[in-house]
Amino acid sequence: MNMELSRRTFLKGASAGLAGTTIGALGFGEAETAYAAAIRPFKLAGTTETRNTCTYCSVACGIIMYSKGNLAKGEKADIIHIEGDVDHPTNRGTLCPKGAALLDYVHAETRLKYPMVRKPGSDKFERVSWDYALDRIARLMKDDRDRNIVEKNNDGVTVNRWTTTGFLAASATTNETAWATYKVVRSAGMVVFDNQARV
Amino acid sequence: MSETGASRHDPIPIGEIAAPPFARLPDPSALFAARALRFWALAQDHALAPYLRFLGHLSECQHRLQEGLPEPDMPAADMRARAREHGMPPLDRGRFTADAALDVTLDRLFALAAEIDMPDSARAALVRASAADPVARDAMVRAVLADAIPVETVADHVYVAAALQVHFARMAARLDVAVLVPVGEGACPACGEAPVASAIVGWQGAHGARFCTCSLCATQWHVVRIKCVLCDSTEGIAYQELEGGAGTVKAETCENCHGYVKILAQQKDPTLEPVADDVASLGLDLLLREAGYRRGAVNPFLLGY
Numbered sequence: 001m002n003m004e005l006s007r008r009t010f011l012k013g014a015s016a017g018l019a020g021t022t023i024g025a026l027g028f029g030e031a032e033t034a035y036a037a038a039i040r041p042f043k044l045a046g047t048t049e050t051r052n053t054c055t056y057c058s059v060a061c062g063i064i065m066y067s068k069g070n071l072a073k074g075e076k077a078d079i080i081h082i083e084g085d086v087d088h089p090t091n092r093g094t095l096c097p098k099g100a101a102l103l104d105y106v107h108a109e110t111r112l113k114y115p116m117v118r119k120p121g122s123d124k125f126e127r128v129s130w131d132y133a134l135d136r137i138a139r140l141m142k143d144d145r146d147r148n149i150v151e152k153n154n155d156g157v158t159v160n161r162w163t164t165t166g167f168l169a170a171s172a173t174t175n176e177t178a179w180a181t182y183k184v185v186r187s188a189g190m191v192v193f194d195n196q197a198r199v
Numbered sequence: 200m201s202e203t204g205a206s207r208h209d210p211i212p213i214g215e216i217a218a219p220p221f222a223r224l225p226d227p228s229a230l231f232a233a234r235a236l237r238f239w240a241l242a243q244d245h246a247l248a249p250y251l252r253f254l255g256h257l258s259e260c261q262h263r264l265q266e267g268l269p270e271p272d273m274p275a276a277d278m279r280a281r282a283r284e285h286g287m288p289p290l291d292r293g294r295f296t297a298d299a300a301l302d303v304t305l306d307r308l309f310a311l312a313a314e315i316d317m318p319d320s321a322r323a324a325l326v327r328a329s330a331a332d333p334v335a336r337d338a339m340v341r342a343v344l345a346d347a348i349p350v351e352t353v354a355d356h357v358y359v360a361a362a363l364q365v366h367f368a369r370m371a372a373r374l375d376v377a378v379l380v381p382v383g384e385g386a387c388p389a390c391g392e393a394p395v396a397s398a399i400v401g402w403q404g405a406h407g408a409r410f411c412t413c414s415l416c417a418t419q420w421h422v423v424r425i426k427c428v429l430c431d432s433t434e435g436i437a438y439q440e441l442e443g444g445a446g447t448v449k450a451e452t453c454e455n456c457h458g459y460v461k462i463l464a465q466q467k468d469p470t471l472e473p474v475a476d477d478v479a480s481l482g483l484d485l486l487l488r489e490a491g492y493r494r495g496a497v498n499p500f501l502l503g504y
Contacts, residue, residue: 021503025354027318028250035246039482044490045442047449049425051433064425070437086217086407087423093217093407 046070048077051085053172056098058196060171062088063095063102079106141165149189166192219400219408222379222388225417227368231262237472241479251479254500256315257357258475261365264307271370272298279378288382288391290370290416292344297337301366305336308362324354331355344415346393346497353502360499367416379420384431385460385495387413388420393497394460396473397428397451401466409462412473414497427453428460429495438462439490441482447471448480450487458495459487477501 023032047068054061062085069077082102086093095102105111115133116125128136148164167190169181178197185193238255242248274282279289309329317325331339339359342348348356371389379388386393395414399407410419411428426433428451435454440446447468450459461480463471477498484494484504494504 020350022353022357022500023247023250024503025320026250026253026324026357027320027354028247028253031247031249035481036485038246039441039485042482042486043442044439044483044486045444047438047440049436049438051425083407085424086219086405086409093215 047080051088054095054099054102055170055172056102058171058194058198059090060196061085061091061095061099063099079103082106145188160189161191162189163191165190167195169193169195171196215406217405217408219402219405219410219421220376221381222376222418222420223410224372224374224376224389225368225419227265227365227372227417230368230417231258231265231365234472234475235259235262237470237475238478240470241475245479247479247481251475253315253317253321254475254478257312257361260308260311260315261361264304264311265365265369268303268307268369269300271300271366271373272296273370273373279374283378283380286380286382288387288389289374289379290367290390292390292392292415295340295344297340300369301340301362304366305359305362308358308365312358312361321354324352325358327352328355328358343499348499348502357499364415364417364499371413371416371418379418381420385411385429387411387416387418389413389418390416392416393495394428394473395496395498396461396463396477397422398463398465398471398473399424401469406466411460414474414499427451427456427458429453429458430456432456439483439487441486448476448483450483450492452487452492456493456495457491458493460496474498474500 021032023029045068047066048070050065050067052063052065054063064083064085065079066081066083067077067079069075071077084091084093084095084099091099115128115130117128117133117136118125144165145162148162150159150161150163153159167185169178169185173181173196178195181195182197185195235255235258238251238258242251242255245251273279274289274291278291281287282289282291306329309325312325313329328339336359339352339356340363343356343360343363348360367390374389382388382391390413392413392415394411397409397411399409400419401407405421409422409424411422412419422428425436427436430453432453432455437452437454438449439452439459440449445468447464448471449462449464451462452459461477461483463473463476465471477496478500481501481504484501488494488504
């Protein structure tokens with residue numbers, strides 16, 4: 001691109017007293033000036049497009065998210081459109097019905113934003129702290145595992161199966177996250193499991 | 200095999216799977232006619248209408264002059280093979296030598312353009328360009344191909360650039376698209392020239408993919424989206440348009456090189472044409488220049504911006 005740049009510099013540098021643009025040089029300078037004046041009151045409106053990975057299953061389709069508002073300039077960004085990424089080798093621009101509804105998930109009033117629990121006998125969810133949620137999940141998992149772990153099969157072979165709790169992990173993860181998730185979940189004996197490492 | 204049950208049918212497409220080709224060669228027999236129509240359509244309601252109409256007529260000349268033109272001289276097969284081996288474009292602008300086809304193209308363009316209603320300075324430039332002796336003519340061809348048009352004679356070179364667009368589009372159309380290879384960022388795989396604009400296309404089997412259009416030979420090549428076509432950066436890419444615009448002509452700005460190339464949403468509006476809509480969206484260039492961005496596209500009809 002250097003050649004192109006040097007030409008522009010040359011044009012700018014030499015334009016004093018000369019018609020510096022094709023439009024002016026061809027004698028349309030009047031229209032050019034009028035157009036430039038008409039454009040002056042306008043402002044630029046910016047959008048960004050961001051590549052991401054759909055998190056809703058382990059296929060991990062590529063998506064392009066369109067947003068208005070520049071976070072880098074301290075503005076609030078708002079996602080206005082999501083579509084399949086044509087350049088992504090997994091889905092090549094396509095999306096499943098879940099993926100096609102991503103924009104609605106993002107803006108859903110009922111979207112989960114913090115840990116919530118519906119206690120036994122209650123008819124509504126209530127907000128809880130992360131500490132409470134993690135402690136309670138760990139407690140329930142431990143109790144369930146202690147009660148239901150299958151250590152040996154009918155032939156007396158050690159199998160250590162834990163089939164009464166399942167684990168669904170995120171798909172938009174790195175290899176390392178997927179590896180760690182897999183090791184933790186499988187070492188506990190859990191067999192009902194899906195995450196990125198499957199694909 | 201017996202035919203029982205529901206009648207057989209093709210699988211129902213559950214999504215339009217895009218498999219964009221690397222490049223698409225121009226069709227010069229339709230390219231310039233479509234461009235002329237687009238220029239005229241844009242001139243319907245535009246402050247630059249006189250200029251757009253003039254370029255519409257010039258595009259029409261580019262279309263009409265092709266009838267019965269001699270075949271262009273193509274670079275030798277071994278030269279093209281060597282260029283491919285080293286990731287260079289098969290049409291070498293630096294070693295280009297004028298042939299009979301280009302001479303006829305230039306002569307016809309000058310003759311046809313003389314019939315266009317145009318301002319005095321455009322007319323004077325046309326007279327100068329058509330009266331140029333072979334040496335001066337060759338110098339103008341080289342200046343256009345090297346992107347080094349001297350500022351004093353921009354107008355004269357516009358006609359030569361228009362003829363070269365026809366000539367290179369005809370040469371590119373005679374290449375084998377299957378042997379084209381990427382030759383670098385922001386460079387046409389057929390002739391190495393910079394793009395005039397890029398577009399999200401709506402083609403069957405490639406819809407939603409982005410293609411750059413060469414400013415010289417009009418070859419289109421696939422470029423991954425959300426990536427600066429000038430410097431290959433994927434960081435700090437934004438899309439700017441005039442406030443209240445239709446969202447179909449935007450500038451893809453890059454915070455890495457502070458350059459931009461326009462991107463047309465052809466999947467929303469198939470009538471968008473890279474060269475014509477680049478000129479007609481000059482307002483975007485004016486505002487982006489004030490914002491400190493450098494125009495990275497090449498368009499002989501819009502030099503100086």
